[in-house]
Amino acid sequence: MAKAVGIDLxxxxxxxxxxxxxxxxxxxxxxxxxTTPSVVAFTEQGDxxxxxxxxxQAILNPKGTITSVKxxxxxxxxxxxxxxxxxxxxxxxxxxxxxxxKVHDKLYAPEEISAMILRKLADDAGKFLGERVTEAVITVPxxxxxxxxxxxxxxxxxxxxxxxxxxxxxxAAALAYGLDKKSxxxxxxxxxxxxxxxxxxxxxxxxxxxxxxxxxxxxxxGDDFDRRLVDYLADEFQKENGIDLRxxxxxxxxxxxxxxxxxxxxSSVTQTQVNLPFITAxxxxxxxxxxxxxxxxxxxxxxxLIERTMGPVQxxxxxxxxTSADIDEVILVxxxxxxxxxxxxxxRLTGGKEPNMTVNPDEVVAVGAAIQAAIxxxxxxxxxxxxxxxxxxxxxxxxGVSTKVIERNxxxxxxxxxxxxxxxxxxxxxxxxxxxxxxELAADNRVLGRFRLEGIRPAPRxxxxxEVTYDIDANGILNVSARDKDTxxxxxxxxxxxxxxxxxEVERMVQDAERHRSEDARIREQVDARNELDAVAYQVERRLxxxxxxxxxxxxxxxxxxxxxxxxAVKENAPVDRMRSLSAELQQVYQSLVASRPADAGASxxxxxxxxxxxxxxxxxxxxxxxx
Amino acid sequence: MADSQTHETETxxxxxxxxxxxxxxxxxxxQLLRALADLDNLRKRYERQLASxxxxxxxxxxxxxxPVVDDLERALQHNDxxxxxxxxxxxxxxxxxxxxxxxxxFDRFEDVGQPFDPARHEAVGTIEADAPPGSVVAAVRPGYxxxxxxxxxxxVVVARARD
Numbered sequence: 001m002a003k004a005v006g007i008d009l010x011x012x013x014x015x016x017x018x019x020x021x022x023x024x025x026x027x028x029x030x031x032x033x034x035t036t037p038s039v040v041a042f043t044e045q046g047d048x049x050x051x052x053x054x055x056x057q058a059i060l061n062p063k064g065t066i067t068s069v070k071x072x073x074x075x076x077x078x079x080x081x082x083x084x085x086x087x088x089x090x091x092x093x094x095x096x097x098x099x100x101x102k103v104h105d106k107l108y109a110p111e112e113i114s115a116m117i118l119r120k121l122a123d124d125a126g127k128f129l130g131e132r133v134t135e136a137v138i139t140v141p142x143x144x145x146x147x148x149x150x151x152x153x154x155x156x157x158x159x160x161x162x163x164x165x166x167x168x169x170x171x172a173a174a175l176a177y178g179l180d181k182k183s184x185x186x187x188x189x190x191x192x193x194x195x196x197x198x199x200x201x202x203x204x205x206x207x208x209x210x211x212x213x214x215x216x217x218x219x220x221x222g223d224d225f226d227r228r229l230v231d232y233l234a235d236e237f238q239k240e241n242g243i244d245l246r247x248x249x250x251x252x253x254x255x256x257x258x259x260x261x262x263x264x265x266x267s268s269v270t271q272t273q274v275n276l277p278f279i280t281a282x283x284x285x286x287x288x289x290x291x292x293x294x295x296x297x298x299x300x301x302x303x304x305l306i307e308r309t310m311g312p313v314q315x316x317x318x319x320x321x322x323t324s325a326d327i328d329e330v331i332l333v334x335x336x337x338x339x340x341x342x343x344x345x346x347x348r349l350t351g352g353k354e355p356n357m358t359v360n361p362d363e364v365v366a367v368g369a370a371i372q373a374a375i376x377x378x379x380x381x382x383x384x385x386x387x388x389x390x391x392x393x394x395x396x397x398x399x400g401v402s403t404k405v406i407e408r409n410x411x412x413x414x415x416x417x418x419x420x421x422x423x424x425x426x427x428x429x430x431x432x433x434x435x436x437x438x439x440e441l442a443a444d445n446r447v448l449g450r451f452r453l454e455g456i457r458p459a460p461r462x463x464x465x466x467e468v469t470y471d472i473d474a475n476g477i478l479n480v481s482a483r484d485k486d487t488x489x490x491x492x493x494x495x496x497x498x499x500x501x502x503x504x505e506v507e508r509m510v511q512d513a514e515r516h517r518s519e520d521a522r523i524r525e526q527v528d529a530r531n532e533l534d535a536v537a538y539q540v541e542r543r544l545x546x547x548x549x550x551x552x553x554x555x556x557x558x559x560x561x562x563x564x565x566x567x568x569a570v571k572e573n574a575p576v577d578r579m580r581s582l583s584a585e586l587q588q589v590y591q592s593l594v595a596s597r598p599a600d601a602g603a604s605x606x607x608x609x610x611x612x613x614x615x616x617x618x619x620x621x622x623x624x625x626x627x628x
Numbered sequence: 629m630a631d632s633q634t635h636e637t638e639t640x641x642x643x644x645x646x647x648x649x650x651x652x653x654x655x656x657x658x659q660l661l662r663a664l665a666d667l668d669n670l671r672k673r674y675e676r677q678l679a680s681x682x683x684x685x686x687x688x689x690x691x692x693x694x695p696v697v698d699d700l701e702r703a704l705q706h707n708d709x710x711x712x713x714x715x716x717x718x719x720x721x722x723x724x725x726x727x728x729x730x731x732x733x734f735d736r737f738e739d740v741g742q743p744f745d746p747a748r749h750e751a752v753g754t755i756e757a758d759a760p761p762g763s764v765v766a767a768v769r770p771g772y773x774x775x776x777x778x779x780x781x782x783x784v785v786v787a788r789a790r791d
Binding site for chain 2: 020021032041044049053054056057058059060128129130131249250253277278281285286
């Protein structure tokens, strides 16, 4: 089935996203970028380029490179006469006073140019997803009139897309944050992009989003901030060296790049260095531009730009007849809203409200459009809502600890099998205690159920293999079974409400585990060390028995002494360090007992290391059931 | 909570395992099919992505270092006139950097004389020159490529026809 996508068709950049497995994701273009410049170029050779490639050749082909066509879509020529001078290509009146773009003596409607951008986005996305993209939700600014919306829709159609809906950019942003699900809220969307600024007041509630007011500045954006920094750097350099870098195109380009980088950095750190060695030269030799810029300097340089956003915000709030106290949520859209001073201003204007900015502000509109597309297609509803286990499920093992079989947040249905063994020689039964929770000690977790598997054939500890399987179906019903691999005897239990905890309870249990984590880890370490020591002492003891007189008496004496020490340490629950060093010594003794003499026929081939460490070959893990 | 659980215990032995219920063959659930298809597609895509992810990361990290190499190059250009032990040393550092990049599979290119190609070049200016119009006259910043992929386009000045 073809994918439905959401497209943010921007003035300077565009983004495409889709919902997959219930999750919205932005789709990179063929060049690997998540945003695509909204630029189309017609080269003299007759090629058509879209996106980054079009931008790269812009300087060679100013008349054939179409940027910011969104400013013209659906407009009449007489409405845009001032805009015409902001672009390098030719804009002419067409039939019925419509706007046409003239390239190499050919006339294009703005919707045709937009269609080329949409086509590239959809084609690249199709390649990435491995299936054709045929349906789309496209966003437009809230202030777009019917003609502009219709023209955008036509652009989609020309691009071969079935336009499911045209939605407002701020509405899409609200959808991305799931605000449509709230009951009744007033939302302010603050969108400061690369070249335009929009502010909207929305009423959302019960799946309906209504735009109450919008205002903005069609020529204010991140580029203006870059320019301020470039001018500052160039002025400082000129003061010091008497050379105007703005007159040198190559130096200017480096300066712009460095300014943009510095701007971005100053959003996360309070000072940054602009480092442009060999930026130019004079008779005295090369000149370097090395300047440290403080965030406070940047804020002074751009204070008036930030002030300019205030008017539209106040305007929109006045038009919507709301005060800052009425605003429930604030959403930030556009890369420039990462600037701390912008965020501070927004907070100030909205009565200290903490703005929403967890969704990437460059992508939030496309993400919301993708969600809208999925809702229209019914995909969000249709998708199998896969549940997860809210808490880990484990089994109690030797030393009273919980060994996790299924970790929390595992997507269900899920099935996991672990192999356990016995803790004592000739143990005839094992108790399976099914635990739920994150704590290390079994006693701190919830017991979901218990059963006993009997009839295990007499064998040394560690030899029997009991396969324990946890199986949770899609409804959260847990089946636990234990099976003796030797006899095939099996025992099982069904627990129907393993995932039926209320949210608060789950939260409490997770937090509990978090709080006790270091303490639990210590206990776990202690238990593990004790189990290990106990196991290795047992192995050495058994080996001594098997070998009998063949062990030289001095060696036997030393081994027996160590085993006695170990037993004592286990009994006293000695410190971890003590138990570990004893384990290491015993391990060594065991190795030498094995190495120096051929294995006795009666010795179990793998019984020896089962309890000490997981054996790679047969999934036996280092945990044993408590003796029943 | 605990008392709402239903505990059913039953004993099974090998013998009773034989009577497995016969598989009921009915129409496959369309939702299941779609979920399975989705999963399969996702798996294929992630396989593809995984293959390119480490390459992409290497390219990303390498390209972060390229401005340093650019600056070394600029240093050498600015000193064209004079010779001296410092210059020789800087040249050695630069050569080292370039050979290291080449070893990582990143090759430097300027493409002077080649026709302008937006997939490889970023135009920063035009100049009247004796070269064929539309060809690269100079690179103000070299490009780098890895096998067939351009990691960073060259910044070039392009010839324009004499008026």
